[in-house]
Amino acid sequence: MATNITRINLLRPVAARGFATCAPAPIGGTGDYEVKNTTLPNNLVVASAENESPISRISIVFRAGSRNETPDNAGVTHALRICAGLSTKNSSQFAITRNIQQAGANLTATSDREIIAYTLEGTRKAIEKTLPFLTEVVTQQVFRPWEVSDNVPRQRLELATRPPQLRAVDLLHKAAFRRGLGNSLYSAKYNLGNVSSETLQHYVASNFTSGRGAVVGLGVDHSQLVQYAQTLSLEPGEGSTTPSPYLGGEIRSDKGGELAFIAIGGQGAALKDSKEALAFAVLQRAQGVGPQVKWGSVDNGVLSKAIGGTGTTQFAITALNASYSDAGLFGVLVAAPGISAGKVVEAAAQVLKGGSLSDADISRGKNQLKAAILMDNESGSNAIRLIATQAALLGSAKSPSQLAAEVDSVSAADVNAALKKVSSGKLSIASVGNLRSVPFLDELK
Template sequence: MTLASLHTLSNGVRVVCDPVPGLETAALSVVAGRGARVEDAGRSGWSHLLEHMVFKGAGGRSAQEIVEAVEGQGGQINAATGYERTSFQARTLAGGLDLASAVIADLVQRPTLDAGDLVREIQVVGQEIAEAADTPDDIVFEMAQEAAFEDQPLGRSILGTDASIGRATPQALAEWRAALYAPDALVVAASGAVDEDELLRLAERDFGEAAGAPAPPALGAAFTGGRRTAAKSLEQANLVFLLPTVGVRDPDYFALRLYAEILGGGMASRLFQEAREKRGLAYAVDAYAETYSDVGALGVFAGCAAKDAAELAKVAAGEIAAMADGVTEAELARAKAQLKAAMFMARESTLARAEQAAGQVLLFGRPLSPAEIAEQIDSVGAADLARIGAAVLEPRRAALSALGPKGALKAPDAFERALFG
């Protein structure tokens, strides 16, 4: 198996080469290890707004010319902003990395940031904010996030607010860009039909002169807990229950992932079997781990009839409480198989490989091999999951959100009473 290699340019930009023999396509991911988590309240949403703005013009190309150049060679280009990173992605045919690297380098380092474009893009992002507010299974997660990390960057929407993005100016965004995409936080990762010597040449050409003063480091986050409820005329109740847990760098990270899988990660999970198959309380119900570098949350999401919301909350609390008593060997083996399968299936996508490698470099300083990750998964035992189960209950704190008909708003109380007494 060919392993990804890591190189560092003289200015601190790191480069990951992950060749996959036999492919006719390649993926390039340029990831900045900063996102909405480094924003203060006054600049909430600026990282996402900046990601939009760089596509309006960069390196002498207009917005139309940027996409026409990439698509003219059969490629695709996109970007995404998260709490802890901003990613620029291109998929190309073999031989297309030269153009993809040049275009993304322009986006990251030489955006036009025109004042007229900014006025229009603030309107566009405003519509994105409005669209999210009209989508119940988007806003219920934002409500829970706000309750979990109150008055912290992790508790604010990545999109920001109309007021905060309205404060942005071209000059202020230019300064924000220099901090957000500074070379100390940049990783250039390519996977697929990639030649290592060519990639290093392109990285040096396009990112070797990248400069900028780093943004202030993200402050540590604390899970505060709380609740957010809103009555709304909907067909279903939308519920999210969050409990505090570990982050990605914690040694118990894979134990957490396996815990969430057993609790509600698939059709054989405890929640799915109890809430849907045995009781018919919900069509959609699942558990998940929402993790950041240093902190995380164990989450349960459900959509159900308002009349069943309180009962479903009790069932969810009961299954979480039961997890602290231990899991069976069969459950643990199934969860391990599912987690490893998800990892290996994702690696069949060159873009997923490039994104994963860049994320690992930002978190751990190097790309991790699949064998290394599989070994960590296999090393988790039932006692590790019992420790996770006890740890999520010990603080006696939860972040709870409910959105829907008035009857649904009883669910947070029902969950807390059932779990904490």
């Protein structure tokens, strides 16, 4: 319980060793560290790394993303994320907010299609003071009806400010998977305000269980984090996640305007097949994800070159790659003027349906992927998100340096096999905006 957590000296031994006896570390911490993994008897996963940073982060994660929603509680994960930090059984919303801010810490809630994560970050002393409030927010929710209803306007604002490219990707998932992973990250407009306190409580009770969770730390001592995880009041149980196979389809949302935003995709790789997942990650970089030089305008990716050959100059394009625990989605996101979007979409589809990539493109993709993994690790927020995703979905986590080293084992044959998987399967397409020239799915050659 929260009253006992203050007795756990989670960070002091690390601080004494890290700052009194070791050479000074970079302000953001070291980038090469070991990730330690432990699974408790109740199947709660604990993963942590000591990066010697003055800023520590602790995240409690559950496999409770939007893929677990049903037609009866659609939008519950959107409401749950918005309601993070409301009053709990032992603390008011004001007390939680004031104490965390007074200590100089920060508490955030993030969600995607598979996980919901509550992350506390701050200096080591601040984390010690505010850790009981993280426990309260995660394990002692009450969801008072008047507080839940007060947050509906924020949901409306998030829906109103969604960029069209995000909506295109959201619709692509719906076209590709229909249910499960096809569920939106956002509540539907017609269901705003209909997610009750009882619905939130039932969803939390069903999904916030020890067998579906993980406690992750960055800049903390692993043994002390394990001790903290053992104090969490979580119901036992694994629950179940309905499989979400790739099916394929098409969704069009004609909104007018000057631009069209089109997402095209095919079947990708699941995270449980790490070798294939890395091959698709390399394929994404080889296809192109935009200029790799700051303020640069040149993209040497295969997609950019192919579309440049059509004579169209006004467009933006990037390869998409989303790997989930049991499925994946690989494709392309395009933005172009409505009058010329058709040519861009057809050229992009030809690349997805193409034959094989050259060794030079694959080598460039591997180098870019390794650089991206290591540079993302320079941000503590990105690093703990990477560890948390692995711990929650795979049961253990690897360090960024380990993942970067595994990229070298990906062969050209692996990457071309990934491309063949996309090209030989059924494509999906979702489009938003001015669709006057955007072809339908059955018109793509």
